[in-house]
Each structure stands twice: as C-alpha cells, then as structure tokens.
C-alpha cells in the first residue's frame with residue numbers, strides 16, 4: 457500500500473460523498489480505457505467542479521484535450537497501483553470489461569483506493585454466460601432456457617434434439633463474437649464445433665446453448681454499490697453494421713436516449729424481475745456487484761427477458777447518456793465506489809441525444825489503420841460533441857486507429873432533431889475511408905411523429 461493511501465484513505469472513507477462535494481475537495485481521477493465510452497466519461501468528469509486532475513490510460517486522440525493520456529499497461533496491476541500512489545489518485549474508473557474480469561478492481565481496492573467497477577467475482581456476470589444463467593436459475597430471473605456443455609458430442613446431441621433456431625454461446629469473453637444465432641441445424645452444429653475447436657480460445661471450452669427468443673432488444677443500466685442501485689436514463693444501441701439492422705454484429709453503430717420503448721412500467725418490471733434479484737443474489741452469494749450493471753434485454757410476448765449482462769457502461773450508449781446527464785458524474789461514480797448510493801439521484805436533460813458511429817470501412821472485419829481524418833476538431837458546440845474512439849494524433853493531424861473511430865453525438869428537442877444535427881455534423885468530417893449507418897434512430901423516430 458502507498459503511504460498516502462495509508463494516511464488519508466480511511467479518514468476520507470468516513471466522509472459522505474456529499475460532504476466531499478461540499479468541502480470541494482479536489483479529486484484526482486484515473487480513467488481506464490480508450491473508447492468512445494471513455495471519451496464521453498472523460499468529457500463529463502472534466503466538467504465536475506470537484507475534479508483536480510484527470511488521467512486517462514491509455515485514452516485516445518480526443519481524451520488528450522481533457523486530461524493527461526498515460527501509457528500504462530493495465531494488465532500489469534502492480535504498475536497501476538504504483539501509478540495511483542505516485543499521482544495521489546482518489547478514484548479509479550474502469551471502463552472496459554477485460555481489466556474488470558482480470559481483477560484490476562480487486563487489486564486497487566486491496567491498496568485502499570476507491571474504484572468504480574466490479575470485483576473479479578462480480579464481473580463474472582459479464583465474464584461467464586453460464587455464471588449468469590446459474591444466478592438466473594437461483595433468483596428466478598426470466599431468461600432463455602439453456603444447457604451448458606463441456607463436451608462437443610453432448611452439445612451436438614442437444615442441438616439435434618432441440619432443433620433450430622437456437623443460440624450457441626462461448627461461455628467466456630470473446631470480444632462480442634462468441635454468439636451465433638443459428639437459423640438451421642448445420643449452422644448450429646458448425647458453431648458448436650467452432651467453439652470447441654478453439655476459435656474463441658479458453659472462452660469456448662464451455663458452451664452455453666440457449667432457446668431462441670424473439671422480440672425487440674433493449675437495454676437498461678443500473679449503477680449499484682452492491683446494496684442499493686439507481687437506474688440511468690434509457691438508451692438504445694444499434695448492433696448490426698449496416699442499415700436496416702443488416703450485416704454482422706458490431707460493438708454498436710449508434711445510439712439514442714431516451715428510448716421511448718422503455719416505458720416507466722417496463723422499467724419498473726425489469727427492475728423488479730431482473731435487476732433487483734440480481735443485485736440481491738450477488739450480495740447473498742458474498743460477491744456484491746458494485747459498478748454499472750448493463751442488462752441486455754429482449755421484449756418477448758411473455759414480457760422482458762434477460763439476454764446477457766455486461767459489467768460496464770455500454771459503448772456508444774454512454775455517449776448519449778453523458779450528453780444528457782445534467783448532474784455531476786463524479787457524485788454518482790464516487791457514491792458507487794464508496795458504497796454510499798443511498799441518496800444519489802442523477803438528473804437528465806429533457807432533450808434527446810443521438811450518436812452516429814463513424815467506423816473504418818471493413819469493420820467489424822479487417823480494416824486499415826492510419827488513414828487521415830480532417831474537419832473533426834472544430835465541430836463541438838453545446839449541442840454537438842465528437843467523441844473519439846480509435847483515433848490518434850500526430851501533431852495537429854488526426855488519424856484513424858481502430859474499427860470504431862468517431863462518435864458524432866447531438867442533442868435536440870426530439871430524437872429526430874438530434875438525428876438531423878448529428879448527420880449534418882457527420883457531413884462536415886472528411887474521412888473517405890470511414891462509413892456509418894444512415895438510419896440511427898429508426899425505431900424511435902416514427903413513434904415520435906405519431
């Protein structure tokens with residue numbers, strides 16, 4: 457443990473978050489990640505009057521204007537702890553799933569730092585599909601019927617018995633690629649064989665086979681300190697690469713908030729049937745979930761059912777949420793990290809937000825890095841923000857450096873107004889090697905004009 461943590465953390469822990477805010481204590485934050493999600497979090501953290509210094513590891517071409525990008529190997533936990541000691545970090549916010557599943561939050565907590573993000577044990581909600589299915593059984597959470605296999609022949613026999621459509625999932629983290637929704641038996645069998653043949657490495661040593669569920673997909677985010685939770689404003693992602701929800705699954709090609717499909721009644725039902733039993737089930741097991749629980753849901757004829765959990769904020773959903781958040785994001789993140797969520801109630805703009813993702817041509821398959829982007833640096837206003845993901849700067853120039861590259865996010869009185877402003881802004885960016893969907897918001901916009 458570092459000297460500073462030993463000296464002051466225990467004293468500070470006794471202060472309620474509101475006291476911290478009132479005393480306007482200057483807070484040093486380390487934000488881990490490099491995506492559009494992290495740029496959006498950095499943008500909001502940088503607006504906080506409580507912030508002293510913001511470090512982003514590794515950050516991207518956009519975060520460098522909000523704080524210090526630092527070249528820190530986050531797989532090297534002791535290096536992260538040493539950095540936090542050296543820079544007197546008060547709060548670590550872990551953006552992506554990989555460091556959470558690897559136990560970075562545990563190491564930092566052991567060194568007495570306040571961390572936003574679940575422990576390794578709780579991050580199993582994202583890290584292992586069979587872990588989540590077992591919790592679902594235990595807590596009676598509505599979800600797809602399933603079976604779990606460690607043997608290829610048993611799995612193939614089960615697929616034959618069940619028939620198609622059927623869903624084949626590698627158990628572990630597979631960068632969003634481990635799920636096959638098989639429409640016929642041969643596709644299902646190929647997916648099973650693929651998993652066991654090692655296509656997803658250790659993630660595929662165990663396979664979960666699920667009943668196919670039909671309905672509109674939605675998501676809900678709940679920030680929990682392990683006991684209490686608060687749900688955030690609603691947001692809807694667009695997972696497929698091309699217009700009309702065609703093409704391969706991606707990390708997300710655009711989002712909007714609020715999502716009109718998520719009525720108050722529906723949110724209350726999802727909280728009651730899915731979120732609350734998950735939070736209490738994890739606490740009862742002795743592995744409380746502290747961080748943001750991202751529920752991927754499907755609205756079936758029998759009601760909302762859980763598809764999967766993520767143990768982190770969604771990307772690009774965070775971009776639209778941070779544009780609409782009117783309260784101090786550090787209040788929320790600190791309250792969660794300190795286990796003191798009792799009175800926290802984030803507030804949201806009445807405006808709508810919409811985000812269009814600009815990706816490198818070829819994404820989610822192979823794509824070229826290093827292509828120049830111009831015109832993206834002068835577009836930010838109160839109503840628009842260009843959040844970076846895979847970008848890097850060389851002097852004054854900006855280059856693509858990843859699959860999803862820019863997130864053009866706009867606010868409007870309606871989703872369609874936000875959409876128009878976002879696409880007008882996209883038009884002002886010159887990047888011939890990029891592409892985007894042209895129909896972000898397609899489900900919500902017709903509902904608005906009724």
Ligand code: AMP
Pocket residue numbers: 600623632635637666667668669670673695752763764
């Ligand atoms: P996941 O990585 O578990 O979110 O799955 C990726 C995508 O596969 C989801 O967003 C759904 O579109 C689809 N999916 C996963 N499980 C099912 C299921 N049981 N029934 C229908 N679609 C599913």
Ligand code: GLY
Pocket residue numbers: 693707708766769770771772773
């Ligand atoms: N937007 C999907 C995800 O963050 O996984």
